[in-house]
Amino acid sequence: MNILVVDDEPELLEVLKLGLSLEGFSVFETDSAAFAIRLLSIENIDVIISDIRMPIMNGIEFGRLIRTLDFKMPIIYHSAEYNGEDVYKLDLVEIGNCTFVSKPCVVSNLSKILIRYKKNY
Numbered sequence: 001m002n003i004l005v006v007d008d009e010p011e012l013l014e015v016l017k018l019g020l021s022l023e024g025f026s027v028f029e030t031d032s033a034a035f036a037i038r039l040l041s042i043e044n045i046d047v048i049i050s051d052i053r054m055p056i057m058n059g060i061e062f063g064r065l066i067r068t069l070d071f072k073m074p075i076i077y078h079s080a081e082y083n084g085e086d087v088y089k090l091d092l093v094e095i096g097n098c099t100f101v102s103k104p105c106v107v108s109n110l111s112k113i114l115i116r117y118k119k120n121y
Contacts, residue, residue, distance in 0.1 A: 001025050001026065001046045001047065001114060001118050002025075002026045002027075002028065002043060002044055002045050002046050002047075003020055003025045003026065003027050003028070003045070003046065003047050003048075003049060003114065004027075004028045004029070004030070004036060004039060004040070004043070004045045004047070004048045004049070005017060005020075005027060005028070005029040005030075005048075005049045005050075006029075006030055006031075006032075006033055006036045006048065006049070006050040006051060006054070006059070006062065007029075007031065007049075007050070007051040007054070007078075008031045008032075008051060008053075008054045008055060009031075009051070010031065012051075012103075012105075013029045013030075013031065015107075016029070016049065016105070016107065016110070017029050019107030019110075020107060020110065020111065020114075022107075023107065023108075023111040023114075025111075025114060028043055028045065031054075032054075032056070032057075033050075033054060033056070033057035033058070033059070033061070033062035033065075034056065034057060036048070036050075036062065037062075037065065037066065037069070040066060040069075040071055045071075045073055046073055046117070046118070047073055047074050047075075047076065047114055047117055048066075048073060048074070048075045048076070049075075049076045049078065049105075049110065050062060050063065050075055050076070050077055050078070051077075051078060051079060052077055052078070052079040052081065053079060053081055059077055059079075060077075063075050063077075063098065072097060073097070074097050074098060074099070074117050075097065075098040075099075076098065076099050076100075076101060076110065076113060076114075077098060077099070077100045077101075078100070078101045078102065078103050078105050079100075079102070079103055080102070080103035080104070099113065101113070
């Protein structure tokens with residue numbers, strides 16, 4: 001299963017790449033939503049894990065854009081700014097096929113979500 005991680009925090013990118021790789025996933029990572037769009041056009045990505053707050057193009061704008069480009073893979077959003085109680089403010093339903101986890105993300109929890117997606121798609 002190919003995972004694309006998009007986050008502007010280099011340390012978190014490294015932790016997620018290492019942790020998810022050890023769980024058996026192939027991981028592509030970038031610190032830029034714009035470069036993520038380029039990766040989507042050349043790699044077979046199954047699931048995206050994206051930060052919400054990023055410079056230039058945030059994760060919500062990124063999600064909306066890739067849906068207009070007809071990419072339908074699930075998106076797992078993560079953020080330290082939002083939690084389960086106020087994530088409704090993000091209007092993720094509009095983007096579709098996405099879920100939310102709070103930072104810091106526990107790799108084993110992300111792995112469980114990814115395995116669930118793998119079974120359903």
